[in-house]
Amino acid sequence: MSKKKYAVGIDLGGTSIKIGLVDLKGKIIKKVSIDSCASKGPDAVIEQIVKGIRLITNKKYDKILGIGIGAPGAVKFKRGTVENPPNFPNWGKVHLGKAIKEKFDCNVYVENDANTAAIGELIYGAGNELENFIMITLGTGVGGGIIINKKIYRGETGGAGEIGHVTIDYDGPQCKCGSFGCIESFIGNNYLIGRVKKQLQEKRDSQLNKLTSNDLNLLSPQLIHQAAQDGDDFAKSIIVDCGLKLGYVLASIVNVLDISTIIIGGGVAGFGQLLFDTVKLSIKERVIKPFKDQIVVKPAKLKNNAGVKGASALVFYKS
């Protein structure tokens, strides 16, 4: 593989498409962000992607080793299809990989965004030296990716790793997936912020009221983290609660998979050391005895532009 080759990494989001030219070490050489035009349907989105790739590569395709796309929704890696991604109306099932390949003379890899995050950590990040790890991404949803023997574990239909929809309380709050008590229904951004908003009505002395200027619509994981760092007890209790619950689900997963390293990324991971310490403690308390002393919990290494870098890693991962 020539050292001069680059990968194009594409982070497909409902609002914007982020496209980067990335080198073998995961360094972004050039980057653009363009409107997804999601409301105009799949053809318009594909047109935007094509436009973005042309922009970023300056039409010099000979240096492009391949194009990697991290997409929301149900993705079939082998076929390069993306099905019903949330926030993309009238989408159905789209052969995204094929559509892009027709325009550019290189390999195109399409993967779901949670697996993309795991592959990003495997190729460039906190999982680079590891044979096996469990990646968990804390955002609007709680995503998961499982690396076994340095390969992503896809399962029978490419849908494996849905750690966000492991229940920790069969009688718990209903999750948007239809089940009850999924970890996502506790710590997914919207569920978490919604719950904190309610609790704040009885926590008039919490700094979060001040930090949001009493406009609770401004509440975010970042502000919770800031309040906790300023010593706000309520904010700290939110982070500890998230960490404990995340530990409950991860202990179950470790018991099933016998994989002892967990990498945590995404917005809520910004809760910092208090979150990581609590997760580790919680897993250790709950996991079966033989695994207790092996648990390692690490933050993801790819932070800004993790989506673009992860998508570009799909190219180097397959190469």
Next chain:
Amino acid sequence: MSKKKYAVGIDLGGTSIKIGLVDLKGKIIKKVSIDSCASKGPDAVIEQIVKGIRLITNKKYDKILGIGIGAPGAVKFKRGTVENPPNFPNWGKVHLGKAIKEKFDCNVYVENDANTAAIGELIYGAGNELENFIMITLGTGVGGGIIINKKIYRGETGGAGEIGHVTIDYDGPQCKCGSFGCIESFIGNNYLIGRVKKQLQEKRDSQLNKLTSNDLNLLSPQLIHQAAQDGDDFAKSIIVDCGLKLGYVLASIVNVLDISTIIIGGGVAGFGQLLFDTVKLSIKERVIKPFKDQIVVKPAKLKNNAGVKGASALVFYKS
């Protein structure tokens, strides 16, 4: 591989050791059951195993392709070690495979009993035609074994598949593993029978009182099944509750592994069609949408002597 070859399958239990001579099709040609002598320590147990193998093979070792041992406790397959099996005092870590291999001129395979059950179904049973399945064994404990691409999935240290210790209620009853709300703490035999005993005090009209002649120490999964078949509502409600909860945990596991076939064995599986129907319904209700129509729940095919047959399968599995 000559058709005349047999495998020796050994089911190591705290009370008795069951040893069988098994052919390629999983048919038991000859069988003995001898005292484990577990209270006398590992050397005595090993002596009993050796005695049993000699008995069953009639010292004609040339027809023996190998010896498979299914053992409780923490087993390292590669090293053939068995660590702290419950009901085996003063055991510590024993190189069981090596000790047996020294006596007989053939390969010896040692595996934990849950994985042994899964390999038994893979080689001779309900999983024979399958690439992937999740095996769950309902007994005193709730054991699990995961088959991926026709191979047992062992994880990093050989301890994978502990489905019994996946929590379905983080605030639930304490499990003997130390965690809370593990599925085993709900439907493991002792926990289940203990809970039913308590509930029966307020169910004076349940047939279970009659079937046990009001001696609740006689209560067993078999009697619960019998009462349910006779139309006893309380007995049926117990089975439905077990099925629902088993479904909750399996839905989580399917979401993580994307493996859609579940094989259920062990005593509580004797609850029959009502259990299987409820498990399937419960998984379908809880699993994420793309998996809903793919779920298959089957009873294990190896029933009597499943332990001996499964252990013998270790030999054919490796061959």
